[in-house]
Amino acid sequence: MTATTIKELFFKPVDRPIDGVIKADDERHLQVELDEYVITREVSKGLGAFIDAYLHNPTANGVWISGFFGSGKSHLLKMLSLMLDGDKRVSSEQPGEQSKRPVEILLPKVEDEILRADLKKATAIPARSLLFNIDQKFDGIGGTHEAPILEVFMKVLNELQGYYGNQGYVAQFEHDLNKRGQFEAFKQTYERVNGRSWDNDRDALATVTKRSFAKAYAEQFGGSEDDAIKVINDAKDSYRLSIEGFASRVKEYLASQPPGFRLNFFVDEAGQFIGQERSRLLNLQTVVESLASATDGRATVFITSQADLEGILGQVKFEQADDLSKIQGRFKTKLTLASADVQEVIQRRLLAKTPDEPEQLINIYEQERENFTTLFRFSDGSIQLKGWSDCQSFCGLYPFHPYQLSLFQQAIQSLATHSIFEGRNMAVGERSMLSVFQQVAMAIKELPVGRLASFDQLYDGINEVIRGDKKQTMVTAQNQVGELELRILKALFLLKWVPQFKSTARNIAILLISEPSFDIRAHEQAVKDALINLESQSYLQRSGEIYEFLTDKEKDVEQEIKRTEVSDSEVIKALHRIVFDDVLQSNKIRFADNGNDYSFAQKIDDGLIKGKEGDVVVNLVTPEHPNYGSEAILHSRNMGGTELMAVLPGKERLLDQIRSQLKTDLYIRQNSGSEDETLNAILAIRAKQNGSRRQEITRLSEEQLRMAVLVVNGQTLSVGEGDPKTRFSKAYQELIRSAFPKLKMVHGPFAGGGGKEQKSSRAAERRCAGAQV
Secondary structure (H helix, E strand, O other): OOOOEHHHHEOOOOOOOOOOOOOOOOOOOHHHHHHHOOOOHHHHHHHHHHHHHHHHOOOOOEEEEEEOOOOOHHHHHHHHHHHHOOOOOEOOOOOOOOOEOHHHHHHHHOOOHHHHHHHHHHHOOOEEEEEEEHHHHHHOOOOOOOOHHHHHHHHHHHHHOOOOOOOHHHHHHHHHHHHOOOHHHHHHHHHHHHOOOHHHHHHHOOOOOHHHHHHHHHHHHOOOHHHHHHHHHHHHHHOOOOHHHHHHHHHHHHHOOOOOOEEEEEEEOHHHHHOOOHHHHHHHHHHHHHHHHHHOOOEEEEEEEOOOHHHHHOOOOHHHHHHHHHHHHHOOEEEEEOHHHHHHHHHHHHOOEOOOOOHHHHHHHHHHHHHHHHHOOOOOOOOOOOOOOOHHHHHHHOOOOHHHHHHHHHHHHHHHHOOOEOOOOOOOOOOOHHHHHHHHHHHOOOOEEOEOOOHHHHHHHHHHHEOHHHOHHHHHHOOOOOHHHHHHHHHHHHOOOOOOOOOOHHHHHHHOOOOOOOOHHHHHHHHHHHHHHHHHOOOEEEEOOEEEEOOOHHHHHHHHHHHOOOOHHHHHHHHHHHHHHHHOOOOEEEOOOOOOEEEEEEEEOOEEEEOOOOOEEEEEEOOOOOOOOOHHHHHHHHOOOOEEEEEOOOOOOHHHHHHHHHHHHHHHHHHOOOOOHHHHHHHHHHHHHHHHHHHHHHHHHHHHHHHOEEEEOOEEOOOOOOOHHHHHHHHHHHHHHHHOHHHHHOOOOOOOOOOOHHHHHHHHHHHHHHHHO
């Protein structure tokens, strides 16, 4: 049968409901999710590594699933949870068919026989899966939130056992009753006395139902109602959540199950929840480690993240390096979903054809193969994007071009980095790659076979989740520009922060190609004319041959400055210049007792910046020192008498101010001379502001040196909080006396300047020692 429209090519209706975003707590369409799940080649490799650890390595009880936005991490997490849960059953949508275990639907999709056998063995182990989105679970928890990840884990464990998850002390009360075999009896008494169920009333126990609780408790256990209220108040006041307590509860639960039973925690969006908060990282680390030791590997934690572990944690500082290595050790199994996985899923789930290679598409490819190579050749130094490699590739991806998947992936990653999308985590949110490509396929399904999807159409797939304040230009343009111009704006909006793609007129014209046989020269000329019109209306700016979509430039510049990288060594050098050259303005110590000058080494956070190790030392300790805040450690390391330690105050972090100043200065230098007058005007304002910031940093340095704690030989000096030069001059005297304690026995100055003072002093000390003998 010959297809006339694009939709007739597909094996399944392209407009059928496909939930592109899989939610952990949504079980309405499990049958469809299982039937349509695609186990890609890369996922198969990852599953092999996981199953090997699950079956044979009980210490590797952490699995980290990472990938870019919309790559299918949540879907994989959900499928794993369904496979491993021994009690889960999925009702068939076919009349008369019995329910099945999810693994029975998924196993036939695994092509590797060895992997399929191992999966069957693993899924035969009795287990329970706890699948949850940690951000959603956390929103509903009361408490202090000092250990948020632990709180969520305890909540889902309580809910598993039928206890009240939103208030830990209520759940603990229920657990204690249950251990004594009195919980069910209490619930029956509560319903009999109050005419309502305990499960429905316990959420308001702290307020309106407290008296109802007291009646039931007094009835069940005796005593007065006032005594009962005291019981629940004491339970609330004494409740403490701890890692040990949680691990003990898991161990207790496992002990009540059949031998070998496993409890698996599947935590969606954990990477975003951790974010850059070190406390949450440590909280996750301790949860995983405690589960490992307490359960002998019978509890596994699976998490998903929108980046790899290092990306989520950011640039880990020295003091966090050990934390990172520990958490990486716990998540020994890492599954990464790459762009190849997404392409395979889109091809097999959305774009599968009947037959695999329709004759019409074969003919089109054979006729246009050379033309395709010419049409889709990006030039002018732009990134090289692969085309269809052969007829099979063309039939598999039609009506899309391979470049669209990789370029769109880069586009949504860059847009998310610039906070373009709605939602707490500024991700794509309600869209996945699959759902975006489906929307485009649906938009062109009635077109004749041979027409192609263009890159600009992908914008419509994410339009709904773009923040309102970020698409004002696009909203305005819809009523002011023509169709071709609007298509150009959509494409350039997607690519605004993809610097590898050079947005020349030629490359933009390629993005808009929607059919193989047309007048490409006329198309390119129409694009050039549209670009001129858009530039004249200030929708675009042109830099040489490159066109860029214009947004709120002030905000853009500020975000780019924050992302500019400056090394820690540059920051330290700047701090050194400000403190020692601009504020203290001295590289020698004049010792009042003998009139000699002493050179001194200059350190910051124990790192030598200037001078020699043998000299006396002035060591500036900042809040970024690994032992900052540990006074005992700092003082003990200062013992010995040859170092003056100056500990800066923790408030108004000086290094952060210096970092901002250096980033702004570097950004201005990197971007000066631009042909964009708007940017130049902004940079001029930033340069003026940065000059004022430099003065403010000097003032802040003086203020911090006024308050810095000065320590010599482990003892804090009493030199007041006056002028920094005066304070340090007094401290220098104590430093020399501590470094050369026998100089007081020598009278008069010693000859030998030019850096030989210390040698002269030590020689004098030796002579004094000999005289004493």
